[in-house]
Amino acid sequence: AQTVTQSQPEMSVQEAETVTLSCTYDTSESDYYLFWYKQPPSRQMILVIRQEAYKQQNATENRFSVNFQKAAKSFSLKISDSQLGDAAMYFCAYRSALIGNEKLTFGTGTRLTIIP
Amino acid sequence: GAGVSQTPSNKVTEKGKYVELRCDPISGHTALYWYRQSLGQGPEFLIYFQGTGAADDSGLPNDRFFAVRPEGSVSTLKIQRTERGDSAVYLCASSTAGRSTDTQYFGPGTRLTVL
Numbered sequence: 001a002q003t004v005t006q007s008q009p010e011m012s013v014q015e016a017e018t019v020t021l022s023c024t025y026d027t028s029e030s031d032y033y034l035f036w037y038k039q040p041p042s043r044q045m046i047l048v049i050r051q052e053a054y055k056q057q058n059a060t061e062n063r064f065s066v067n068f069q070k071a072a073k074s075f076s077l078k079i080s081d082s083q084l085g086d087a088a089m090y091f092c093a094y095r096s097a098l099i100g101n102e103k104l105t106f107g108t109g110t111r112l113t114i115i116p
Numbered sequence: 117g118a119g120v121s122q123t124p125s126n127k128v129t130e131k132g133k134y135v136e137l138r139c140d141p142i143s144g145h146t147a148l149y150w151y152r153q154s155l156g157q158g159p160e161f162l163i164y165f166q167g168t169g170a171a172d173d174s175g176l177p178n179d180r181f182f183a184v185r186p187e188g189s190v191s192t193l194k195i196q197r198t199e200r201g202d203s204a205v206y207l208c209a210s211s212t213a214g215r216s217t218d219t220q221y222f223g224p225g226t227r228l229t230v231l
Contacts, residue, residue, distance in 0.1 A: 004158075033217075043205060044119075045159070045222035091158050102211075103149065103172065104220060106158030 002027045002094050006107035013082045014115050020067075021077045021110045023092030031097040034068065034075045035104070039089040048090070051075065053097075079112075087114045118142070120223035122208050128229045129198055137193040137226045141210030148191050149209040149220060150183055159207050165191060198230045 003026045013019035025034070036048040051059045051068050058066050063083075067076045079086055092107040121140040129135050141148050146167050151159035161175040165185045173183075180198075185191040195202055205225040211218040 037222075043207075043225045043227075045207065045209075047219055047221075050219070093158075100172065102147065102164055102215075103161035103175070104151075104159070105161070108156070108158050 002029075002032075002096070002105050004092050004094050004105055004107040006092055006110050008110045009108070010111045010113070012113040012115055013079075015082055015084060017082055018078060018080045019082055019112065021079075021090050021092075021112065023075045023077070023107060025073050025075065025092070025094050027073070027094065027096075029096055029098070033095045033097065034066075035093040035095065036064070036066070036075075036077045037091045037093060037106075038086075039091060039109070040087075045091070049077065082114050084114050084116065087112060120208055120210050120221055122206075122223040122226050124226060125224065126227045126229070128231065130231050131198060131200060133198050133230075135195050135198055135228065137195075137206050137228070139191045139193070139208030139210075139223060141189065141191070141208070142221055143189075144212070145210035145221075146188065146213050147211040147218065147220075148185060149211075150191070150193050151207040151209065153205040153207055153225070155204070162193070162206075195228075198228075200230050203228055203230045 005024045032053045034051045037045045049061045063080045089109045091109045093104045123138045148165040150162040153159040164172040168188045180196045182194045207225045209220040209222045211220045
């Protein structure tokens with residue numbers, strides 16, 4: 001079974017600064033997908049960024065980028081130019097590429113606070 | 117278009133009662149997922165539908181939990197003889213076809229409180 005670990009329960013960053021959220025995972029599979037989801041107080045999970053394991057290039061979406069280290073099974077999220085609207089819970093998630101195993105496996109989350 | 121919707125937003129019930137939670141997926145999405153999020157935890161998978169059939173129900177904790185999707189659109193999660201430990205946010209997600217490349221879009225969840 002796959003596991004996802006987020007070792008930082010809480011993080012804070014000054015507005016406009018850069019912050020990195022950590023995530024490690026454990027799997028025996030070679031092909032899979034990794035995600036970062038944001039969950040504001042409204043509870044709705046919003047996809048921030050995704051990474052395909054077969055791609056060596058790190059994914060980037062505007063101010064959000066990842067550092068994907070497949071051998072180390074590490075998948076960190078970097079948020080640049082932090083904004084007040086980035087304050088939320090952030091969850092790292094794993095999904096197998098195998099047909100019939102479409103569920104997401106989530107970590108326990110990191111609460112990100114933005115300091116004005 | 118409209119996103120995934122869930123009703124009710126909040127549900128308070130007494131121990132031992134029966135509850136139904138509803139999920140309306142994005143129109144045209146054939147794949148539908150239920151997750152449960154306990155306080156301070158990440159969502160945990162419960163069940164996955166592809167069309168009308170449950171393709172994977174390995175996450176249902178016990179036989180008190182049951183879900184249906186009779187017409188391949190709306191789904192209902194049913195919990196019998198509720199227990200205090202069932203208190204959590206129940207999240208629903210849908211995706212285009214359930215392929216591993218498809219993004220899962222989440223609803224706002226139903227917060228269930230069992231007194």
